[in-house]
Amino acid sequence: MSSETSHAPLGFWRSHVFSTDHKVIAKQYLSLGLFWALMGGATAYLIRWQIAHPDTEAPGWGFIAPDFYNMLVTMHGTIMVFFVAMPILLAAFGNFLIPLMIGAKDMAFPRLNMLSFWVFFLASVVLMTSFFVPGGAAAAGWTGYPPLSAKMEYTGVGWGMNLWLLALALEFASFLLGGVNFLTTAMNMRAPGLTWFRLPVVVWMQLTAAVIFMLSVGPLIAGAVMLLMDRIIGTTFFLPEGGGEPLLWQHLFWFFGHPEVYVILLPGLGIVLDVISVFSRKPVFAYRPIIYSTIIAGFMSFIVWAHHQFISGINPRLAMPFSITTIIISVPFAFVIFSMIATLWRASITFSAAMLFALGTLGVFIFGGITGIFNGSAPVDIYIHDTYFVVAHFHYTLFSSVFFGGFAGLYFWFPKMFGRMMNEALGKIHFWLTFVFFNSVFIPMHLVGLRGMMRRIANPMQYEFLKPLEPLNQFITLSAILLLLSQLFFVINFFMSLARGKAAERNPWQANTLEWTTTSPPPHENFSTTPTVHRGPYEYSSPESAEDWLPQDQPLNAPRAAAR
Amino acid sequence: MSNWFPENVSTFGGDVDSIFWLIFYITTVWFFITEGLIVYFAFRYRRKPGGKAAYVLGDTTVQLAWILVPLAIVVVLDLVIDIRGAEVWAKIKGQPPPADVTVRAMGKQFNWGFTYPGPDGKFGTEDDLQIDNDLHVPVGKVVHVILTSKDVIHSFFLPHARLKQDVVPGREIPAWFQISKPGEYEIPCAELCGFGHSGMNGKLYAHSAEDYEKWHKERWPEGAQQTTTKG
Amino acid sequence: MNADTATMSGATVPPGKTGTWWFLASEIPVFGGLIASYIVVRLGSAGWGEASGHLSFTLALINTFLLLTSSMTVVMAHAASEESNYRSVAKFLGLTILLGLGFLGVKAVEYTTEIAHGFTPASGIFWSFYYGMTGLHGLHVLAGIIVNVVLWIGALKGSLAQNRHRVELAGLYWHFVDIVWIFLFPLLYLA
Numbered sequence: 013m014s015s016e017t018s019h020a021p022l023g024f025w026r027s028h029v030f031s032t033d034h035k036v037i038a039k040q041y042l043s044l045g046l047f048w049a050l051m052g053g054a055t056a057y058l059i060r061w062q063i064a065h066p067d068t069e070a071p072g073w074g075f076i077a078p079d080f081y082n083m084l085v086t087m088h089g090t091i092m093v094f095f096v097a098m099p100i101l102l103a104a105f106g107n108f109l110i111p112l113m114i115g116a117k118d119m120a121f122p123r124l125n126m127l128s129f130w131v132f133f134l135a136s137v138v139l140m141t142s143f144f145v146p147g148g149a150a151a152a153g154w155t156g157y158p159p160l161s162a163k164m165e166y167t168g169v170g171w172g173m174n175l176w177l178l179a180l181a182l183e184f185a186s187f188l189l190g191g192v193n194f195l196t197t198a199m200n201m202r203a204p205g206l207t208w209f210r211l212p213v214v215v216w217m218q219l220t221a222a223v224i225f226m227l228s229v230g231p232l233i234a235g236a237v238m239l240l241m242d243r244i245i246g247t248t249f250f251l252p253e254g255g256g257e258p259l260l261w262q263h264l265f266w267f268f269g270h271p272e273v274y275v276i277l278l279p280g281l282g283i284v285l286d287v288i289s290v291f292s293r294k295p296v297f298a299y300r301p302i303i304y305s306t307i308i309a310g311f312m313s314f315i316v317w318a319h320h321q322f323i324s325g326i327n328p329r330l331a332m333p334f335s336i337t338t339i340i341i342s343v344p345f346a347f348v349i350f351s352m353i354a355t356l357w358r359a360s361i362t363f364s365a366a367m368l369f370a371l372g373t374l375g376v377f378i379f380g381g382i383t384g385i386f387n388g389s390a391p392v393d394i395y396i397h398d399t400y401f402v403v404a405h406f407h408y409t410l411f412s413s414v415f416f417g418g419f420a421g422l423y424f425w426f427p428k429m430f431g432r433m434m435n436e437a438l439g440k441i442h443f444w445l446t447f448v449f450f451n452s453v454f455i456p457m458h459l460v461g462l463r464g465m466m467r468r469i470a471n472p473m474q475y476e477f478l479k480p481l482e483p484l485n486q487f488i489t490l491s492a493i494l495l496l497l498s499q500l501f502f503v504i505n506f507f508m509s510l511a512r513g514k515a516a517e518r519n520p521w522q523a524n525t526l527e528w529t530t531t532s533p534p535p536h537e538n539f540s541t542t543p544t545v546h547r548g549p550y551e552y553s554s555p556e557s558a559e560d561w562l563p564q565d566q567p568l569n570a571p572r573a574a575a576r
Numbered sequence: 577m578s579n580w581f582p583e584n585v586s587t588f589g590g591d592v593d594s595i596f597w598l599i600f601y602i603t604t605v606w607f608f609i610t611e612g613l614i615v616y617f618a619f620r621y622r623r624k625p626g627g628k629a630a631y632v633l634g635d636t637t638v639q640l641a642w643i644l645v646p647l648a649i650v651v652v653l654d655l656v657i658d659i660r661g662a663e664v665w666a667k668i669k670g671q672p673p674p675a676d677v678t679v680r681a682m683g684k685q686f687n688w689g690f691t692y693p694g695p696d697g698k699f700g701t702e703d704d705l706q707i708d709n710d711l712h713v714p715v716g717k718v719v720h721v722i723l724t725s726k727d728v729i730h731s732f733f734l735p736h737a738r739l740k741q742d743v744v745p746g747r748e749i750p751a752w753f754q755i756s757k758p759g760e761y762e763i764p765c766a767e768l769c770g771f772g773h774s775g776m777n778g779k780l781y782a783h784s785a786e787d788y789e790k791w792h793k794e795r796w797p798e799g800a801q802q803t804t805t806k807g
Numbered sequence: 808m809n810a811d812t813a814t815m816s817g818a819t820v821p822p823g824k825t826g827t828w829w830f831l832a833s834e835i836p837v838f839g840g841l842i843a844s845y846i847v848v849r850l851g852s853a854g855w856g857e858a859s860g861h862l863s864f865t866l867a868l869i870n871t872f873l874l875l876t877s878s879m880t881v882v883m884a885h886a887a888s889e890e891s892n893y894r895s896v897a898k899f900l901g902l903t904i905l906l907g908l909g910f911l912g913v914k915a916v917e918y919t920t921e922i923a924h925g926f927t928p929a930s931g932i933f934w935s936f937y938y939g940m941t942g943l944h945g946l947h948v949l950a951g952i953i954v955n956v957v958l959w960i961g962a963l964k965g966s967l968a969q970n971r972h973r974v975e976l977a978g979l980y981w982h983f984v985d986i987v988w989i990f991l992f993p994l995l996y997l998a
Contacts, residue, residue, distance in 0.1 A: 082770075159727065159729070160728040160770060166728050167771070188830070192826045195825070231839070231844075234838070235844075237939065241928065241939055247929065248931065248935050249932070255852065255931050257848055258744055258746065260847070292621075295634075297634035298643060299633070328665070335662075339657065343647060346647055350610075350642075353610060356621060359617070360627050361621050371618065386596065386603075389658070390661060391668065394592060395592055395735075397766070463581070464582050468774075471775065477736075553630065560628060
């Protein structure tokens, strides 16, 4: 299974489009993910416009009918989770970094890797197509609960929902193949000396996320097949009139759905830990326990799912066990968070754009983790379930990982990926605007939820008890528009830097991990000779070195002046 | 802040709110400690010329204790929240107190269909009354609602009672409440149920004893007035 | 400091096998989810004995025999590949393919008979699960047959020699498909 590479130059198509090079594939995932982020942002704009100014024309679009609104909220969730978070955090960063960080030439299965991307591309085409079929795209929520989703007459959506299921199935297949690749590569192709506990946290997080994904997605694949069969060939898995059980879908969905949020969270946390370490010039605090905590959290993620179903009609006696597991799963994550904070203690911090975003991830995630405690308490959930409090909660936890964490990673690894430096000043402006506007969107949203505003309603003014929320909802919408516009600073910086950024050296951040030992960008096959690893990845400010960094592949007892 | 929530008018609503506030006070303390430390460390340990970071691995007992002790406190507080919460959950979703009034509620696209058993106290008899969206109950009495759905999953939400329960087709799910103050309160649907989900709204009319008698007499002029029914 | 000079790459398990095991690990929850759903929904229902009585136990028994035999022939194909005996590989792979096609053929007969008697996927929850589970399983059998055909052609042409480990990997997948059937058979036909 070695990657037989021809050293003859490949044409444009083989090197840029149908490439088996993990770095090219990573950028393909990144591009497609960023494209979908634009689509996701567009849906967010229209949703927020309709809530704040119901039944008026959204500038640049027009009127938003109630069924179109349902489609918007559905596609917003589906796009952000499956077509933005997964491809950017897992596929793009995982593909780019894993071989480089372990000193390998490429992934274990380069052609399978290429296939994974094109399956994802196909999934994207299918999802995009679903917008244009008669009846429009899926409109039963990203959670797709039957019977609403199981019979066409309940939503009026026909092929749109079938294509949605197909797109998801293809996306799952793509990431399953990717997971096989990540795990096999890390197990088999680490450089000499690179023991498991000398791997950067980034790699550990990617691998844990891959395992969680691969073991949890199966039941939802089964469920998607069942739902598709209900819709197309008349089975009644989820339809009570045929002896079926609507709640069965919920269990299948959330058995996957909850581990999935950790699949999205962990890569973001990994990026944050690595970035904080580099810009603090300090080792990651309690590296090994962090790994253990992460693995424990991974296991536990499989036993909390019904906290999404406390009042769904499941036996009320099931609520407390799941409430307990849910509240306990906060413990390993609290460990990781406390360790991140401890990494800052007695550090020497540089506030680069990447570091700002990493700290932003940490700060925002803590807030989201805290509101998770409210949601995890079954009696409180009676009131806040299906309100905007939940929406606020998960935007804090997911947005922190995907966007703050993702941007931290992009600003940090852009030089390695593209061979150019990004503009730091624009990056800092991007951070502060994003941070301020993100909080001004989502902090008030908690209040909106606590007032009782339900999710997925197109017009809160139809309810007397929600009328006082009008100014707050308008404030949120304005902030959301400003948040979206702030991303222009990133877009401009990204393209400007690609075209005219300062040429990047090998190791602009003076970081220790293996990707920084090769050129920026790395050549095909990454390393001129396979590195040998002599130490862990976080030897910053080590007494063994006069400098405040010590690369993993630096030979032992090299003729350098030792500190002290 | 407590005026921000919709006014609570049910007997168990205060219990729900009290768990909310318990969690709020506990988590607010943690919030300020953690976020405060981040901000403080960011300033205190910013890079200074000639400054160097300390080579701290977090692998000694003393260093780990700084993490593990707060973690233990988190666990204890989590358990407190769960134990207090379990009592409230059992009160609302467990064995309900005996019913004074029973009503059937059917969620459908896009209304609540209420069925009253009438003076004979039995469903499925001639004196049953079916009204869309209007739920009339007496104040100070235990009301049992038997929840079903005609088509898709809806959710029976009484914000002013802090009550919510999904309604699932093919099932009959019980819920109960007791209102302590007369008034009119909304019953929105809290589960996406189709294009009419927004605007699907019922009205709870909680009547004083006299008003309830009056309403009952208007509906059932012949039947003996009863405020105690069997489901 | 020996760890530094020890070779970490080139682990004892070849990448293809590691990859195949991870792939199978991800497939298990797919059928696991379906089977668990079937069990839970069935246990919570009034009873599906009447519906399942309309299935042909005999045909299913034949299918079980066909699949078990095919697992044996694929093991023999693997053994032959270890000895680089490609004629034997082709023979045993060919048998495996035929047995697999036989399985699908019997399933086709079952489906047409059941549908002719009015038992379609829309005939109720038992039939939803029956067609869903055996259908998804059948698709997996078909995929396995296709993989085996590709390897069979390679064995005949001699090109398999460069990748003979793939026979073992295909065998692993085939065993998985067989094991799923071993669960489906009693759950659908015997319970």
